[in-house]
Amino acid sequence: MAIKGKKIWLDGGMYDWDKVFIHPVNQSLHYGLGAFEGLRFYLHHEMVAPVIFRLRDHTERLFNAVKVLGLEIPYSRDEVSRAIIETVKANKCPEGYIRPLVFLGGATRNFGDLVLVENSEMGFAKVSQVHLMIAVWPWGTYLGSEALEKGIRLATVAVPRPHLSHAKICGNYPATLMTKQLAMKNGYDEGLQLCDGLVAEASAANIFIVKNKRLITPPLSLSILPGITRDTIMTLVIDLWVHAIGVVEERSFGISELYAADECFLCGTAVEITPVREVDNRTIGLGKAGLTTKKLQEIYFKIVHGESRQYAGWLTEVR
Numbered sequence: 315m316a317i318k319g320k321k322i323w324l325d326g327g328m329y330d331w332d333k334v335f336i337h338p339v340n341q342s343l344h345y346g347l348g349a350f351e352g353l354r355f356y357l358h359h360e361m362v363a364p365v366i367f368r369l370r371d372h373t374e375r376l377f378n379a380v381k382v383l384g385l386e387i388p389y390s391r392d393e394v395s396r397a398i399i400e401t402v403k404a405n406k407c408p409e410g411y412i413r414p415l416v417f418l419g420g421a422t423r424n425f426g427d428l429v430l431v432e433n434s435e436m437g438f439a440k441v442s443q444v445h446l447m448i449a450v451w452p453w454g455t456y457l458g459s460e461a462l463e464k465g466i467r468l469a470t471v472a473v474p475r476p477h478l479s480h481a482k483i484c485g486n487y488p489a490t491l492m493t494k495q496l497a498m499k500n501g502y503d504e505g506l507q508l509c510d511g512l513v514a515e516a517s518a519a520n521i522f523i524v525k526n527k528r529l530i531t532p533p534l535s536l537s538i539l540p541g542i543t544r545d546t547i548m549t550l551v552i553d554l555w556v557h558a559i560g561v562v563e564e565r566s567f568g569i570s571e572l573y574a575a576d577e578c579f580l581c582g583t584a585v586e587i588t589p590v591r592e593v594d595n596r597t598i599g600l601g602k603a604g605l606t607t608k609k610l611q612e613i614y615f616k617i618v619h620g621e622s623r624q625y626a627g628w629l630t631e632v633r
Contacts, residue, residue, distance in 0.1 A: 319451035321404040323397050325422050328404055328591035330513030334447075339433035341442050342417035346485025349379035352583045353412040354421050354453075355402055355632065359622040363631040364408055367583075367618050369395055371542050372414075379481035380416050385444050387416055394446065394628075401448045402632045411453035411584075417484075418442040456584040457503055464609065465602050466580075466589030468516065470569060471496045475507055475514065479537045493517040504580065505595070509536045512566045517586045520544040524577035524599075524606045529562040536566065543581040543614075546628075550613055553624075569594075587611045 316544030320336045342348035355366045373395050380387050387394065398412055417440055420432030422615040434442035457466055471493045476486040489507075498513075506521070507514045513532055515521055520541040522531045529551055534540055551562045572578065578590040578598045587610055589603035603611070617625045 315565075317451045317453070318409075319405050319449055321401060321450070322405075323401040323448040323514070324431075325398075325444075325445055325447075327424075327429065328400070330427065331449075333428050335428065336417075336419060336431045337433040340417070340419050340431075341434045341436060342419070342484060344436065344444075345438075346483070346487075347383060347385075347441075348415060348417040348484040349376060349385075350413060350482050350484065351376045351379075352482075352619070353398070353414075354583050355410060355412060356618045356620075357408045358629075358631070360620060361631060362619070362633045364402065365618075365620055365631050366402065366412070367396065367497060368542050368546070368628050369398060369630040371545075372583075373398070374528045375482070375540070375542065376414055379483055380444075382478060382481045384484060385418075385441070388444055389445060389446060391533060397446070397448055399630065399632050401450050404452040404561060407450065407452050409453075410451055412530075413449045413451075414446045416448070417445050417447065419445050438579060442519065456586070459620070461503070461588050462586070463589075463603055465589035465598075467501070467592045468504050468506050468578075468580075468590045468594075469497040469500055469502035469507040469509065470594055471605045473505075473507060475509055475537065479515075479533065480540060482539065490517045508569065512536060512568055513572050514538050516580050516585075519580035519582035520627065521590075522547065522581065523567070523572055523575035524580055524604060525571070525575050527576075530567060530571075531562065531564055531608070532566060533564050538548055541582055542585070545612070546580055546617075547610060549589070550610065554613070573598075576598065577607050579603075579610075585615050 353372045357362045358365045419434045473489050473493045473526050493505035505517045514536050515538045547563050573596045576599045580588045590606045591601045
């Protein structure tokens with residue numbers, strides 16, 4: 315079933331979901347020259363309005379990705395953040411997903427209540443006009459509600475990794491889709507990418523393992539996405555558990571170390587914190603969410619629903 319929201323923000327205007335069109339002769343569509351972000355907003359446990367998790371950090375990462383492409387967003391960071399808030403408000407949804415997208419195209423034209431981004435330049439000699447679109451839609455648990463407790467099955471997949479994986483650039487994501495699709499065709503829930511034989515990341519999530527009460531995650535030097543949920547977990551471990559568990563280790567590890575882990579979980583805006591119960595037909599730990607994973611889930615969901623004063627600065631109220 316296709317996703318559907320109510321309103322889409324495009325180039326400063328708010329339009330009905332079904333009234334926004336982009337011409338198929340488009341540089342971003344043909345060549346992948348664009349960048350996007352993914353954010354979640356949650357119902358606050360006290361407020362009527364929802365809250366967006368780490369809005370400033372996501373906005374900054376979007377600007378960094380666009381800079382990598384040599385493009386410029388025609389709005390300031392504050393203007394983009396405000397547009398995201400206004401789009402969430404316009405969709406009147408208590409919880410869901412936010413997708414800002416920077417893409418190229420021709421002029422924006424209005425035809426009554428319809429809006430069209432016209433055909434763009436083609437080839438590589440000239441770059442077209444830069445556009446910003448923000449869509450919002452209701453979205454539950456990415457891998458299913460049972461996955462948060464029982465865990466998922468993960469498979470290593472041989473897919474070449476793009477060189478700009480550290481940025482959410484549109485052209486990177488065929489490898490992501492192939493990773494996911496190949497894993498699912500073989501009966502798994504999610505795919506795992508390797509980099510020179512070392513564990514890198516899942517199709518759209520970072521990965522952690524737990525061994526002897528220590529958390530280990532691959533380093534950014536493997537050209538993995540600098541995940542905001544990944545950063546959240548590393549911050550929590552350092553802030554809250556330094557005496558109980560020691561510092562989190564950011565280092566490379568191979569597939570055999572993953573197989574022998576006590577626990578494993580994926581993290582990201584979409585997957586949140588999802589345990590991995592099996593990798594390549596090998597049971598991880600007890601074959602379900604471990605104690606460390608459960609504790610992190612508990613803290614994380616309290617934070618995103620506004621139940622932690624210590625991390626209230628990560629939340630932006632939609633008002």
